[in-house]
Amino acid sequence: MSVVGPSDVIQGHEPAGDGGMPTRARRRKALAGKSPTQIALARLAKDKIAIVCSVVLLLLVLLALFAPVITRAFDIYWDISDPAAPTPSQVLEYDGFPAIGPPFHGFTWDHPLGLAPTVGYDNLAYLLYGLRTSLLVALAATVLSTIVGVTLGLIAGFSRGVLDKIISFVTDLFLSFPYLLGMLALAPIVVSRFQGNLDDLARAQLFTLIGILVVFGWMGLARLIRGQVLSLREREFIQAAEVIGVPTHRILFKELLPNLVAPIVVSISLGLPAFVAAEAGLSFLGLGLTGTPSLGKMVSDATPYYSDYPQYLWLPVAAITLLTLSLNLLGDSVRDAFDPRTRR
């Protein structure tokens, strides 16, 4: 992507001859080009799938954001240790299934999506807080891994030489190591360390999970950025900056970084759904979160009850599918919108 793309010229070109000399102000306005980001956004706005996905996502984000308000309004709880929450014995039958609501009783507004068997938390509350966890983990992991990836990619591509060799080797090293294995090795250690204290365990698990996702999530972007920088640094504007003595950090962040917006945005938009899926998947395997509500954990909790209580399983499966599907499709649209080769 160039600083001044060919599109700017085309956009700014106006047929002459609208009578008389155009004023200076008007002329400047007519020549105002669109930046590549503006072009991409205009493309996105015309993409129906992107619009639908954005609306769905906005809805899910609002639900997650206002989870405390919604749960308070319904007076429902995901945390049964909360003193205000009904104890499991109050809401469950002796066989562990809920005494009110599905699967054996009719719909009730007290628990719109029913209760979880055996543990007795409210499904809607758990789902909302699970959504919150999903989005929080994915957002944190995306932001951190983007920072790490961009920084290392910039350094490797700009420095060349030994530093580039080292960073490239480390990148390849991490690429050949599946993240699942890292979590496999780390999860039990965290659990055994914080076994006594459940609150600390939950927090430690959350940080470990984000840490693992970042540690195994930065390589793709680092490689991409390195490649881009390798070609960009041979361009005239960088050479000019070097000649007039612009300090290196300014070249990196003020000259190079603005030209890397497209790959970074695309990587973020495709990284989010990948991290959502990874978090839910690890928690599903019992390697991720146990003390914090997680959609993946809800799936693994609900699987044994499927034959008697299918709704219990459908809820988290539907939530994960909806979230990853809309994030992924939006990510694809963003990629297409930022790709100058796509023609529509």
Add this chain to the structure above:
Amino acid sequence: MLGYIVRRLVSAALVVVLTSMFLFLLFFKGPSDPARPLCDLNGKCTPEKLAILTEDLGLNDSVVHQYGIWAKGLVSDREIKFGATFTCEAPCLGISYRTRGEVRKELVEKLPATLSIAVGGATIYLVTGVLLGTIAARKRGTNMDRGLVAVSVFISAIPYYVVALLLWIFFSLQWKWFEDTSYHPLTEDPLAWAWALVLPWFAIGLTSSTAYARYSRGQMIEALGEDFVRTATAKGVSERAVVIRHALRAAIVPIITIFGLDFAFLLSGTVFTEQIFQIDGIGRWAIQSLRSPVDFPVVAATVLFAAIIVVVANLIVDILYSVIDPRVRLS
């Protein structure tokens, strides 16, 4: 060529060694006492019992020393004291804290199940993916092509384990078509082996083949637009030969790269597959060994095994590269 392979082997070995060192450091130098949960396992944990366990696990020695013992066990026989004394033949991966069986033997026992899933699944998705992609590229712009791309985008957007779980729910629980998905050895009953694996294969195939169909479609469209394809057609080569012998050969190289890079994904996929379809393979074994008390020798063995597989797969792909594509020169 030889120099390249040697260099790659060295870096591959480095990855594996670093991985195992990292694991040891985490487990033995980690913030928790690894002997404690084991001590709680059978009855009350007395200080004497804890002391014996600590001694047996080698926790009184430095972590470097323990790593040395473990690494030495890979090449020579090793005596392990854990309650009773076990002799563990080389290559020794230790004694499972839980079953007290040799980890290597258990690994070899569970290997066929994992191998069947991975190799069968990979074969299915590679073949159907490339086939579908080629057909879509030939019929570019038709409804079939558009439908295929749409389905592919949709399925790729859903996590693999959700797809596998849905298949298991419907085909195994609801309709009871493939109720028993546990592993049957191939040598005993090939039919039962294949029948039980149909659903796992289908799950892997469905997710991955759609992705590969999309890659191959893109590559094939590019290849079919090349000059050599036009030349071949002009020479009067039959369409089938043009597509398969000329275009596909050019298009397949990047697909093989993706396949190699995807190997780690395939491996983590088998963990989900085994967990969902309840197949007794290495992935499920690894997950089970993580429940407290952590069965460290099993975790170390499975992680090491997976790391070796991924590294070797990447190496093979790089070498294959130069065989398929004469333009690639390894240096």
